[in-house]
Amino acid sequence: MSSQSPARFGGSLTTKENVVIPRYESAELTAIFSDRNRMELWRDVELAVVRAMADTGELEPSHVAPLFTREVIIDDEFVELVLAREAVTNHDLAAFVDVLQETYDTPAARFLHFGLTSSDIVDTALSLQIVGAMELLLDAVDHLLATLRAQALAYRATPMLGRTHGMAAEPTTFGAKLALWALALDRERTRLVRARAQMAVGKLSGAVGTYSNISPALEASALSSLGLDPAPATQVIGRDRHAEVITALASTAAMIEGGALEIRHLARSEVMEVQEPFAPGQKGSSAMPHKRNPILSERLCGMARLARSFVIPALEDVALWHERDISHSSVERMMFPDAFQLVYYMVTRFDRLITDLVVHEDSMERNLANTHGLIYSQSLLLAMVRTGLDRDAAYRIVQEATTRVLAGDGELGAILAKDARCPLPAAKIEELTSLDRLLVNLDSLFGRLEALKGSTWTSI
Structure with missing residues (x-):
């Protein structure tokens, strides 16, 4: 068996770790979770430790100067060299260190990965990837919040039938419905920000996290240069932090699903209070020319199911053997890229949907009248x-x-x-039996909506 390629026995010989199909991909997120970026971050973490050692006097600066006078570019060729080396080592980080040292081709390279374990590099770099992805997502969430707020105020006084159990209840306004979505998204934003803060950490504390070869002061110095704080850890950063990210993403997806599901109901032929935008030349059905199906809302509801599917494996990743095992690693290689791609897609497409939504105020008025009081x-x-x-x-x-x-x-x-x-x-x-009388107290709701501006997010 030892003569067989490691790839047959679980090797990770791949240049594309995320498996979301191109139809739903964000190029920015694909770049963040690419092999090139991951290895660039590995290099940056390695160099941050060497620099901190030189700054604190643990290494003679002149001995490591060649590592900083020449930049090793992580390009496709470098990645291929690492993957080829991994076919021999069956260890991705060890293969990376081998190639990085060979590429520097200087005695100073012996100080790369000095006193570190693989998870020091891998976990710290993963934190940087997650923080970068979260910042991209939060920008999209802020834009969606601004869109929801603007549309809620535009339809503030547009009365419509409220429904409970799918049955006619009391009236509300379409603006009130949108305002509640905005307030819910603001709560999701708070969860995302908190999860991002939990992931803005790294660890450089060695084999089982006891600082046997790297001091806490050196760890703090190196991580500070990367914009991270030290995290108490075993050999790995506690996966409760990572699970919090995934649950925050899934919760955001669920909020969007709620809005999309409501739009689907309101777009039904017998209701016809809203419609998804329908572009010239678009076809709703291959068989029935009259169809204008709420396909984007349906797609968003389906994608929320996928986003939720990551919550269980994320929670199961929390419990590891002793100071570490790698049962979480295979999960995270697919989970984080896919979860971020899914939720980012949902946020940006829901933003577009709300912006271009066709609102039939006459149908809302008709459906109110059809209750006959x-x-x-x-x-x-x-x-x-x-x-x-x-x-x-x-x-x-x-x-x-x-x-x-x-x-x-x-x-x-x-x-x-x-x-x-x-x-x-x-x-x-x-x-x-006056409609205005039932809606007179909605100012309180819109006051909460208006208070969001300039407080927890950036308006556009």
């Missing part, structure tokens, strides 16, 4: 109770009237006005 049933019930009528008795009177409305006998207010059991005068019934 059922939306005022609670107001009428409470007014009867205020007159001193027993609540259950009042409930039964209104309920019987709503049954007649559903049977096509007329408007709820008019039916109650003719019911001798109803203690409300006709003028009071007319006052209570």
